[in-house]
Amino acid sequence: MSSRQPTYADQVMSGSALLSDIDDYVESWHESTEDLGALPAYLGLTDDEYSLWVEQPSALRFIFAGRRAGVTPKRAGDLSTVALAARAKDDAEASSVLQWLIKTGRIES
Numbered sequence: 001m002s003s004r005q006p007t008y009a010d011q012v013m014s015g016s017a018l019l020s021d022i023d024d025y026v027e028s029w030h031e032s033t034e035d036l037g038a039l040p041a042y043l044g045l046t047d048d049e050y051s052l053w054v055e056q057p058s059a060l061r062f063i064f065a066g067r068r069a070g071v072t073p074k075r076a077g078d079l080s081t082v083a084l085a086a087r088a089k090d091d092a093e094a095s096s097v098l099q100w101l102i103k104t105g106r107i108e109s
Helices: 008-014 019-031 039-043 047-055 057-069 080-086 091-103
Strands: none
Touching: 008 019, 008 039, 008 057, 019 039, 019 057, 039 047, 047 057, 057 091
């Protein structure tokens, strides 16, 4: 019986990978000679999360902060918890990403 390898998302949520490690996981997927399935699944991201990351890489911190707060893309009541937990490098970045998420309909304000 083989057990499933932890995904990038599993590793981030457990604290054993950094957000910036995603490029290494993507590179491993591209270089693998095995069939690892679709990239979003390999990373442990939903299709919505993957789309957000591709369109706005800085949204990755919000994706994982949202997971910790129980908020998923396209379903956010009070996003203030997520925004605070995301710990953007500065308020301008956090505000910019939040506004982009609202503008593109990824979350509700």
